[in-house]
Amino acid sequence: MKNRTKTVALGALIILMLGVPASFPPKRSTSALRYVLPEMRRPDFWIARLPEPDRVIMSPGEIAAFNKEIIANLPDTVYDLTLYPSSLTGGKLARLITERAFPQKDLYHDGRRLDPAYFENLRQEMNLTGIKQENPVGYGFTVKRTDIRTFPTTDMVTGKPEDREFDLFQETAVDPAEPVLVLHTSSGGEWYFVQIYNYRGWMPASHVAVAARREEWLDYLRAPSFLVVSGSKLRLGYNPCSPELSELEFSMGAKIPLADKREIPEAVDNQSPHGNYVVKLPVRRPDGGLAFKPALVPLGSDVSTGYLPYTRANIIRQAFKMQGERYGWGGMFKSRDCSAFVLDTYRSFGFKLPRNADEQEASAGKTVSFQGEGERRRGQVIKGLVPGTTLHLPGHVMLYLGESKGRYYVIHAISACGDPKKKNADGSLRRIPLNGVVVTDLSLHRVSNGKTLLESLTVAKQVEK
Structure with missing residues (x-):
């Protein structure tokens, strides 16, 4: 190994001396976020893909009526x-x-x-x-x-x-x-x-x-x-x-x-x-x-x-303003957890959402269930969702952004994901800390059971009538 290292170093030195640019194979990323391209971390990437980004989805009066439905669902x-x-x-x-x-x-x-x-x-x-x-x-x-x-x-x-x-x-x-x-x-x-x-x-x-x-x-x-x-x-x-x-x-x-x-x-x-x-x-x-x-x-x-106009573009803009901030369970560290991230995004428009992820799942809105669906069918369902839809799984909630090259992307406040190559004795995965608001695709694995986010989805909720 030592001799091989010296040979590679010597070859690189000769190339540099001859003025020829060295070409090394790119290092393959092992990051849990390797499928997130730099441009995907910008709200305009997702807004540009919307057919009517600035169309008002619901008026203030309709939002007030929707809030009454939330109360009726969760009295x-x-x-x-x-x-x-x-x-x-x-x-x-x-x-x-x-x-x-x-x-x-x-x-x-x-x-x-x-x-x-x-x-x-x-x-x-x-x-x-x-x-x-x-x-x-x-x-x-x-x-x-x-x-x-x-x-x-x-x-x-x-x-x-x-x-x-x-x-x-x-x-x-x-x-x-x-x-x-x-x-x-x-x-x-x-x-x-x-x-x-x-x-x-x-x-x-x-x-x-x-x-x-x-x-x-x-x-x-x-x-x-x-x-x-x-x-x-x-x-x-x-x-x-x-x-x-x-x-x-x-x-x-x-x-x-x-x-x-x-x-x-x-x-x-x-x-x-x-x-x-x-x-x-x-x-x-x-x-x-x-x-x-x-x-x-x-x-x-x-x-x-007053409240912001409720448009798809504004949902995405609001969510991305929190990108990169630390995850904070229950609001610890002057920050947000997954459901507070969703709540704060939507209360910018006047919505009175429940606080916790399971309560948000049971709230008002257009509901699509993933129960009993295989991975292929889940992908077909997601393709029919509009950006800004909340995606739910046990103990977690995310905001859907869109699809790119067969992958489905979300922005969410998440504490960790699991490393599928390293299992613990109890069947859980080694914890990879994220602890922030990040853009990811749905191929991330859960720490508790090793399933991907896509496999774990239970419900999609569109916050509209």
Whole structure:
């Protein structure tokens, strides 16, 4: 081997000395993404293939009607918060708080296995003894980006001692100015059990401002003029005058009410509002009550006045704005998982999708099933789908982009794929980390069972009537 290496090196040196360009065989890529060409990582590649990229698929009124269908399909998951009961019976509230049972398997925090006393402390903090026969609902808004947790704790709890990426108690991230219903308070008063339009769980009480009157809550919720974050994220500027508003961060699709012209002062926190949108944001008073303050969003920000037009081109553009960002289970790392990626793309147009992938699969829309279909038939079905269709498989969801040279491409937030050449003893595949929003084809293998994404598809869902 050493002699062969010297011979190759000597030959290359002679070629260079003679001025003849050396030609070596290209190195074959072993990447899981080897079928994704550089041009496929650009939205225009896919938009150019559409017959009517800018045709409006559904009007705002049709989207509002579609949202009602979502609620009808998933009445215990997605809510019109304005129609939520003003109080809950003790039995109903107890069922909501305890619907997620304590796990029976071994769990870890900071590498240490959790003992029964840990869960008993959580149970005490849930304040089940504080539930009354009738429990009034409070009305509030989040005042910063926050989280909904399975149980009232910020502890990162994992299934393996060494895990630092999957917090099993993390349910979802929530933007500032999100309407919440306060259903219950923990024993120590540091946590609220809340309901947002598509999720419920425990949220830090200090991250919520509670309205004194429901009407005040409704007025802000129904603000007629608002911005929608059309970029992947929006971060407000540093604000030394109102630190509670300084560098607040919103995700794509977040709705931010605009201040009424009569509410705009000559200076907002000692800065001229010229060259800015002036928005109205909820803040928390010292007593936990709700107040509002104006804030500035530069006109050059990636935002829209009202929701974006619902077109195929806009679906693809919105999705690609998140490409390359880190995968974040349940919104960890200020990022997104697979279903949040889909949700944020579609809420840019005003859709109120469920939060989780299986719930999105059961939501409204045109549904195509892959159950019982072989690989060839699956390919034929996919060819008939429109770009922007959501593709579902157990525990995962993707956005369909299109077909190229017999391969079917998607963009999705994915943590890992499997290496089909390296199997573990339990039949699973060696994990290849991706941990990001990426364009792939459907030949990727799943870690758990070795099947390809194409083989694993259960349902395709077109988000339209």
